[in-house]
Every structure is written in structure tokens, then in C-alpha cells.
Amino acid sequence: MTIAAPVKVDSTGxxxxxxxxxxxxxxxxxRDEYFVYVExxxxxxxxxxxxxxxxxxxxxxxxxxxxxxxxxxxxxTVNHYGTVDLFAGRYNDVYRKAELDHLENFSTPxxxxxxxxxxxxxxxxxxxxxxxxxxxxxxxxxxxxxNRAAITRHRVxxxxxxxxxxxxxxxxxxxxxPVNRHFLDVxxxxxxxxxxxxxDGEISSFNLYAYLxxxxxxxxxxxxxxxxxxxxCPTTEEYILPIIHGNDRVEWFIQLxxxxxxxxxxxxxxxxxxxxxxxSGDVAAMPADIRHQGYAPKRAMLLVWENADPALPALISSxxxxxxxVEI
Amino acid sequence: MKxxxxxxxxxxxxxxxxxxxxxxxxxxxxxxxxxxxxxxxRPYEKVAVGKNRQYVxxxxxxxGTSEWRTAPHDEFALVMDGEVxxxxxxxxxxxxxxxxxxxxxxxxxxxxGAMMGRVVARRGHMTLLPVGAAYQFHADKxxxxxxxxxxxxxxxxxxxxxxxxxx
Numbered sequence: 001m002t003i004a005a006p007v008k009v010d011s012t013g014x015x016x017x018x019x020x021x022x023x024x025x026x027x028x029x030x031r032d033e034y035f036v037y038v039e040x041x042x043x044x045x046x047x048x049x050x051x052x053x054x055x056x057x058x059x060x061x062x063x064x065x066x067x068x069x070x071x072x073x074x075x076x077t078v079n080h081y082g083t084v085d086l087f088a089g090r091y092n093d094v095y096r097k098a099e100l101d102h103l104e105n106f107s108t109p110x111x112x113x114x115x116x117x118x119x120x121x122x123x124x125x126x127x128x129x130x131x132x133x134x135x136x137x138x139x140x141x142x143x144x145x146x147n148r149a150a151i152t153r154h155r156v157x158x159x160x161x162x163x164x165x166x167x168x169x170x171x172x173x174x175x176x177x178p179v180n181r182h183f184l185d186v187x188x189x190x191x192x193x194x195x196x197x198x199x200d201g202e203i204s205s206f207n208l209y210a211y212l213x214x215x216x217x218x219x220x221x222x223x224x225x226x227x228x229x230x231x232x233c234p235t236t237e238e239y240i241l242p243i244i245h246g247n248d249r250v251e252w253f254i255q256l257x258x259x260x261x262x263x264x265x266x267x268x269x270x271x272x273x274x275x276x277x278x279x280s281g282d283v284a285a286m287p288a289d290i291r292h293q294g295y296a297p298k299r300a301m302l303l304v305w306e307n308a309d310p311a312l313p314a315l316i317s318s319x320x321x322x323x324x325x326v327e328i
Numbered sequence: 329m330k331x332x333x334x335x336x337x338x339x340x341x342x343x344x345x346x347x348x349x350x351x352x353x354x355x356x357x358x359x360x361x362x363x364x365x366x367x368x369x370r371p372y373e374k375v376a377v378g379k380n381r382q383y384v385x386x387x388x389x390x391x392g393t394s395e396w397r398t399a400p401h402d403e404f405a406l407v408m409d410g411e412v413x414x415x416x417x418x419x420x421x422x423x424x425x426x427x428x429x430x431x432x433x434x435x436x437x438x439x440x441g442a443m444m445g446r447v448v449a450r451r452g453h454m455t456l457l458p459v460g461a462a463y464q465f466h467a468d469k470x471x472x473x474x475x476x477x478x479x480x481x482x483x484x485x486x487x488x489x490x491x492x493x494x495x
Contacts, residue, residue, distance in 0.1 A: 161456050182332045191453040195445035203445045209452025225404045230383035252378045258335050273352040277345035280337035281363040283377045287356050307380040324356045325379050328487050
């Protein structure tokens with residue numbers, strides 16, 4: 001058995017606002033009361049601290065997700081499933097043409113450990129990066145406390161289906177999942193199960209909509225059912241997806257309730273391609289060569305459907321598979 | 329305090345969204361609506377509304393009683409409108425021949441294994457259709473099921489009829 005050596009995070013002590021600064025290769029990260037500053041050999045960038053932390057939270061919690069996590073139009077990561085690219089301007093046509101872009105590759109444990117410590121140090125008490133804007137405190141100000149319970153919360157990853165004995169449990173008031181204020185009208189009834197004697201544990205059914213109505217977080221796809229590599233990852237959405245997700249495979253959206261608007265851009269250049277307005281019952285594919293950001297005027301239930309086959313990114317990038325799921 | 333109303337579509341009342349194209353082909357988004365598809369489907373027609381390699385999600389209009397089906401893997405039925413009774417029964421030794429490599433397969437008649445039980449599922453309820461069992465749906469009134477499964481012999485692909493093809 002090989003035991004990985006502990007990762008040493010390159011960071012400084014607190015600055016005058018109380019925040020540590022971090023370094024990953026030639027990338028430097030620091031924050032003050034309002035902003036996060038990123039520097040690399042050919043450029044520098046600034047983001048609002050709350051926007052940066054919301055994006056960082058998802059990148060960390062999702063283990064760098066599928067494909068590209070753009071924190072905004074300049075900075076982000078590319079998951080190579082074992083290593084991760086950290087980039088600035090690489091997927092921005094103007095930066096590329098001006099040759100101001102920069103990219104470095106890190107082992108996943110290295111960048112994960114650095115991002116974990118950055119998120120922990122830069123998240124103040126009362127600010128929950130996963131919450132909707134009206135359900136959390138402020139990210140701003142000089143350093144005051146932390147919010148470890150929020151930034152390390154359990155991510156649901158069912159191995160078969162939520163509620164199956166031994167799998168992810170249901171949500172209820174008692175385990176800290178009250179119904180969200182936007183979903184007070186969602187029925188909380190459970191399916192009627194009538195097992196024959198001896199089959200009590202083999203009849204599994206649950207109220208997915210009630211389960212989602214009790215989600216504490218936004219824009220956080222979590223696995224509720226598994227059919228091979230086919231993963232149902234529903235999530236509740238409110239306000240704006242804090243990242244721009246660049247696909248390395250086809251991803252599907254099934255709108256369960258309410259309305260979402262997706263702004264779709266070319267994955268590599270950022271050129272605008274389409275706006276997709278989805279309402280309850282709508283189904284849309286996100287091709288493997290685009291990036292997308294969602295807007296939700298009211299908290300909405302979205303079923304994100306993923307194919308977790310690890311061979312897909314290479315098959316698509318090499319042209320062996322198309323970037324669309326169905327050729328018509 | 330403001331009161332929010334959650335909008336769930338149904339066969340009787342749905343408002344489809346749209347794709348506004350700036351510089352792309354709308355067919356690439358394979359955009360459809362489950363209720364619209366189910367409103368024109370035959371009972372228990374398994375219409376693919378999503379496909380990702382061998383995996384599909386199927387929109388199924390539940391109306392009356394379905395045939396018995398089984399799959400060599402778990403499937404998951406989400407009721408999106410109405411009420412559906414899901415009957416589960418173990419496969420018997422003679423039933424496994426009906427199982428193809430993937431997707432759900434119709435049995436000739438009822439399975440010969442033990443009755444496992446039944447579930448009455450309404451909107452939002454998700455039910456495991458476990459490997460090793462057969463299932464039958466019944467709905468007194470037209471209802472809608474979204475099935476997470478694999479592309480099988482009875483999966484219907486009629487993409488040109490169901491998706492938005494023009495900007």
C-alpha cells in the first residue's frame with residue numbers, strides 16, 4: 001500500500017485584514033475586505049470576495065467536477081481526473097490573442113489542499129457560500145471567525161438510490177432539513193409502499209420533490225440514483241450559478257419545477273451561442289463543446305443528468321465521439 | 329412575508345420554454361418537453377427524451393395497465409404527473425430469457441417469481457425498479473413517468489418529431 005505524502009500548502013501569515021495569502025506554482029492569491037486578487041507571470045485579476053468564494057466552494061466540494069469550472073471569464077480549473085489545470089485567460093479569446101493567458105497543472109491533492117485552506121481561511125463566520133444570497137450573511141470585512149460546518153457539509157452521493165436501506169437517508173426537520181421558504185407549497189407526502197411479507201427492505205420509493213424542497217444549498221448537484229454510469233444529480237437553484245461550467249462531455253438538464261435561463265457560450269472562446277429558457281418538463285442537452293451559466297428568478301428544482309464514464313472526455317476530445325448526444 | 333408558488337407542469341397544464349439562438353444550431357440542444365411528448369404518446373410508449381451513449385431517460389405516458397417488464401440493471405421511475413401503481417414481482421427461472429443485454433424488456437405474460445409488493449406513487453415520487461425483478465405499471469387516469477434506464481429494444485427514438493429544430 002502506498003501512502004501519499006502530506007501536501008504542504010504554500011501560504012503566508014495573516015495580512016493586515018487578517019487573511020493568509022496563497023501560492024500555487026506561479027499563481028498568487030490574496031484577499032482583503034472586499035476583493036480577491038489573483039496574479040500570474042503575465043497578468044493579474046480581481047474578483048469580488050463573495051463571488052470568488054462561491055465558485056471556490058463548488059470547485060472544492062465537487063472535486064473539480066466534470067470538465068472546466070470557470071470562476072468567471074478569466075480564472076478557473078480544468079479537471080483531468082488525477083491532475084487539475086489552474087488557468088487564467090486560457091478560455092478567454094482576448095487574453096489568448098494578447099498572449100496574457102497562463103496555465104499550470106497540479107496534482108489533485110496539491111490544488112485541493114491549497115483550495116481547502118484558502119476556502120477555510122477566507123470564509124468568515126455567518127457566510128455560507130452554498131446558500132442563496134438572501135439566506136446567508138456577508139462575505140466581506142476583515143477576518144472574523146469561520147464557517148467550517150457550512151463549507152465542509154456532506155455532499156449527497158447515493159450508491160443506488162436515496163432512501164434505500166444503507167444508502168443516503170431522507171431529509172426531515174429532525175435531521176436539520178426544514179422545508180425551504182420557496183417550497184412551502186410542495187407536497188410532503190410519501191409513496192404508499194405495500195411490501196409482501198419478506199420483502200420489506202426491497203420496496204424502495206421516496207418523494208424526490210419533498211427531498212429537494214428541504215435542500216439547504218443552491219447550485220449543488222448531488223447523486224440520488226445510479227444506473228451504471230448514469231447519475232441523476234438533482235439540485236435546487238436560486239439566483240445565479242456561481243461558476244460558468246465548461247463541459248467535457250454531454251450533460252443533460254431536466255427542469256422539474258419553475259424556470260431557469262441558461263446563457264450558453266462557446267467553451268473555449270466565450271462567444272455567445274444561445275439562451276435556453278427551461279420550464280417544468282423541459283429537457284435540454286448541453287453539448288460537450290459549450291459552457292453555460294444558469295439564472296433562477298425563484299428557487300427551482302433541476303435534474304442534472306450526468307454520464308460518469310471516465311472514458312468520455314478523451315473520446316470526445318479526440319473526435320471519436322461527437323460533442324452532441326443525438327445527430328439528427 | 330411573500331408567498332411563493334412552485335410551478336410543476338402536468339399533462340393538462342404546461343408551458344414549454346424555448347431556445348433563443350445567437351449563433352448555433354438549435355438541434356444541438358435536443359430540446360423537448362416531457363409533458364408535450366407524453367400528451368401525444370401511446371400508453372406506455374417509451375420515448376427517449378434524453379440520451380447519453382447507452383443511457384436514456386424515457387418519457388412514458390402511463391394509462392391503463394402496462395405489460396410486465398424487466399431489465400438486467402436497476403431502473404428508476406419518477407412520476408411527474410398523476411398517480412401510478414407500480415407492481416413488483418421476482419423473476420422466475422423461466423423469465424430471465426427475456427432479459428437482453430441492457431434496457432427494459434417485455435415479458436411474455438406475468439413473471440413466475442414471488443410477489444414483492446406494490447407502490448402507489450404520485451407526483452415527485454421516485455421508485456426503484458430493482459434488478460432481478462419485473463414490474464408492471466397501472467394508472468386509472470393518464471399520468472407521466474420519467475424512466476432512468478438504458479437504451480433497450482423498445483426505446484422509441486423519434487427525435488425529429490419532439491425537439492425544437494428551428495431558431
